[in-house]
Each structure stands twice: as C-alpha cells, then as structure tokens.
Amino acid sequence: MTAPIVVATDLTARSDRPLDRAVMLAEQRGTRLVVVHALEERADMDLRKQMQRAREALEGMVEDFSVPFELVIERGSAPQVLADVVEAQHAALVVVGAARYNHVSDFFLGTAVDYLVRRAKAPVLVVKERPRLPYDGIVVGTDFSERSARAVIAAAELFDVPVTLVNAFGRPFPRRLGEDASLELGKQWSHEEMARFLASPALAPWLGRITHHSVESDPAGAIEKFAKLYRSPVAVVGSHGWGSIAQVLLGSRASDLLTAISHDILVVRDGLNA
Structure with a gap:
C-alpha cells in the first residue's frame, strides 16, 4: 500500500x-x-x-x-x-x-x-470544487524554473492523467518596438524557453503525457483557459514558501492567483521529494 x-x-x-x-x-x-x-x-x-x-x-x-x-x-x-x-x-x-x-x-x-x-x-x-469525477487533467503554469519542473513531476506522480503545461507571456517593450513586434518577441521568447524547459532530463519520463502552450495572458487566465480542456482538472503551482508562490507564474500576487483560479489547486513546495 x-x-x-x-x-x-x-x-x-x-x-x-x-x-x-x-x-x-x-x-x-x-x-x-x-x-x-x-x-x-x-x-x-x-x-x-x-x-x-x-x-x-x-x-x-x-x-x-x-x-x-x-x-x-x-x-x-x-x-x-x-x-x-x-x-x-x-x-x-x-x-x-x-x-x-x-x-x-x-x-x-x-x-x-x-x-x-x-x-x-x-x-x-x-x-475548491465539489468532486464529481476523478481528475482527468493537470494544468501547470510554468515560469521555466527548476521549481516549476519539480511541481510538474510531483503532480504527474500523484495523478496519472495528461499534463497541460502553459506559459503566460506578456509583450516586452511595446512602446519601443510597437505592439505587433512586441507580441512576436514575447511569443518567440516563450517558445524558445519552453523548448529548453522540456529538454530537461528530469522531465523525460513524463514527456509522453505533456502538451504545451504559450499564450499572451495573465497567469490565472491562462490556467483557466486550458483547464476547459478537461471535465475535472487540477491546477498546479510550485512554491518554496507562501511568499514565493507569486513567482511561479511571472510575478502574480499569490492571493490573486489562488483566488482567481476556480479549480482545485495543488501547491508543491520546493524541496519536497515527490
């Protein structure tokens, strides 16, 4: 057991x-x-x-x-x-x-x-939600950090279901570059960082279950968007303490993130052995 x-x-x-x-x-x-x-x-x-x-x-x-x-x-x-x-x-x-x-x-x-x-x-x-079905999908917001990778692994080990990995990016230097060029730069950076993140040997055992997306959005909105792919999703964030949950999804305040997400949330503290 x-x-x-x-x-x-x-x-x-x-x-x-x-x-x-x-x-x-x-x-x-x-x-x-x-x-x-x-x-x-x-x-x-x-x-x-x-x-x-x-x-x-x-x-x-x-x-x-x-x-x-x-x-x-x-x-x-x-x-x-x-x-x-x-x-x-x-x-x-x-x-x-x-x-x-x-x-x-x-x-x-x-x-x-x-x-x-x-x-x-x-x-x-x-x-947060009344359980009606087993979880059928994991939605992980990532900032491409090692902490985020450990959260993916912990969730994948706990729940044997598909994993949707999402990065919410913004438009860098929109005034200097213009809106369109800024959007393309943000999208390019996110795609490149996602490829690097997924190339980590630590994630290799789980790649067959992972799909990934980059989206211009606020972090909670990105998770909510891709949670709609599942009937019974669980959102995942990584943390090495309450004050650091905010860092997981590009600087969102922890209170805003956790109250904005309407689905169940798994919090994985950094340093845990999943």
Missing part, C-alpha cells in the same frame, strides 16, 4: 468536498486515509466532552467510507496539527478545503495555509 493521504475536516458541512476528493484519490491510489480534526479548546465545555463529541461527529462522517481510514483528533491549531500528522504518517498528500477558515480569502491570505505550505512535508491540495 502506498503512503497515506491526510485530509482535514472542521466537522462542518463545508468539509465534505475535501473528504469526498480524498476518498476518491485513496480509491485510485489504493491507499488509506488519515482524517484529522484539530480540537481548539472551548471555555464553555470540558475537554473530555469536546473530544467525545468530535469523535462521534467524525465517526458519523466516515461510516460510509469505501477505503481504510484512521481518525486523528489532536489539540492545537489546525495547520500545526496537520503538519505534524503529515510528517508522522509519511503522507503522500494533504487535502484541505478552500472554505476551511471562514471564507476563501481568509484561507488563502491567512497565516494558516502559509504555515501548512511551509511546514507540511507533502504537497497541499486545496479543494
């Missing part, structure tokens, strides 16, 4: 999306789930009673699971508890919901996901 998948739940109805996706992925990978709830102490309730209620709620949520699972309830902040469980379980993936922290913008902009991406020793899958 392969390494387990860790999935977070806050015991609310909003957490059904990450749970459903985690079950689907565990079935595909033939692995078990570790379902984690971080218990925050309440002044109006005895801790033992809190633990009992949380366990009863968890057991009700997982009673129809079709895969092996383990329940973990730990005291502490959700990001810290999740990172600790991922490390202890040697997990392949951690799955969280986009609405886990009050509102999607709170989740992406807050320190909670920052901590999780920085500390969890596994890629983080942010589930």
Whole structure:
C-alpha cells in the first residue's frame, strides 16, 4: 500500500468536498486515509466532552467510507496539527478545503495555509470544487524554473492523467518596438524557453503525457483557459514558501492567483521529494 493521504475536516458541512476528493484519490491510489480534526479548546465545555463529541461527529462522517481510514483528533491549531500528522504518517498528500477558515480569502491570505505550505512535508491540495469525477487533467503554469519542473513531476506522480503545461507571456517593450513586434518577441521568447524547459532530463519520463502552450495572458487566465480542456482538472503551482508562490507564474500576487483560479489547486513546495 502506498503512503497515506491526510485530509482535514472542521466537522462542518463545508468539509465534505475535501473528504469526498480524498476518498476518491485513496480509491485510485489504493491507499488509506488519515482524517484529522484539530480540537481548539472551548471555555464553555470540558475537554473530555469536546473530544467525545468530535469523535462521534467524525465517526458519523466516515461510516460510509469505501477505503481504510484512521481518525486523528489532536489539540492545537489546525495547520500545526496537520503538519505534524503529515510528517508522522509519511503522507503522500494533504487535502484541505478552500472554505476551511471562514471564507476563501481568509484561507488563502491567512497565516494558516502559509504555515501548512511551509511546514507540511507533502504537497497541499486545496479543494475548491465539489468532486464529481476523478481528475482527468493537470494544468501547470510554468515560469521555466527548476521549481516549476519539480511541481510538474510531483503532480504527474500523484495523478496519472495528461499534463497541460502553459506559459503566460506578456509583450516586452511595446512602446519601443510597437505592439505587433512586441507580441512576436514575447511569443518567440516563450517558445524558445519552453523548448529548453522540456529538454530537461528530469522531465523525460513524463514527456509522453505533456502538451504545451504559450499564450499572451495573465497567469490565472491562462490556467483557466486550458483547464476547459478537461471535465475535472487540477491546477498546479510550485512554491518554496507562501511568499514565493507569486513567482511561479511571472510575478502574480499569490492571493490573486489562488483566488482567481476556480479549480482545485495543488501547491508543491520546493524541496519536497515527490
């Protein structure tokens, strides 16, 4: 059996999306789930009673699971508890919901996901859509960096589906060169860099699954455009910390990128061994 998948739940109805996706992925990978709830102490309730209620709620949520699972309830902040469980379980993936922290913008902009991406020793899958089908395509935005290549490899190893690689380019020096010449220069640079990127020996095992595109666009728009090729896509970005997710797709602000993309997003921190 392969390494387990860790999935977070806050015991609310909003957490059904990450749970459903985690079950689907565990079935595909033939692995078990570790379902984690971080218990925050309440002044109006005895801790033992809190633990009992949380366990009863968890057991009700997982009673129809079709895969092996383990329940973990730990005291502490959700990001810290999740990172600790991922490390202890040697997990392949951690799955969280986009609405886990009050509102999607709170989740992406807050320190909670920052901590999780920085500390969890596994890629983080942010589930935004209700799972209806297994993922049938990966869309990776690339800036042609080594970090981006590692994100491609990590995603390709996790999900055995086609990979669409897209570079969003702009028009360099439009005032000096003119709009048409600037567009051609941007397109030429992107094509040349894409060829160099794909020639990397590290990507050789995956080339049969990769199609690539260069498009004049903002980064999130490029991913959204090519995600339409699939019925159930997952977007992929690479990072070596929350502040660096922005660098992956030509300088986009992380908050803008992650909130603008409407699909599930896999964040692969640099330095992880996929």
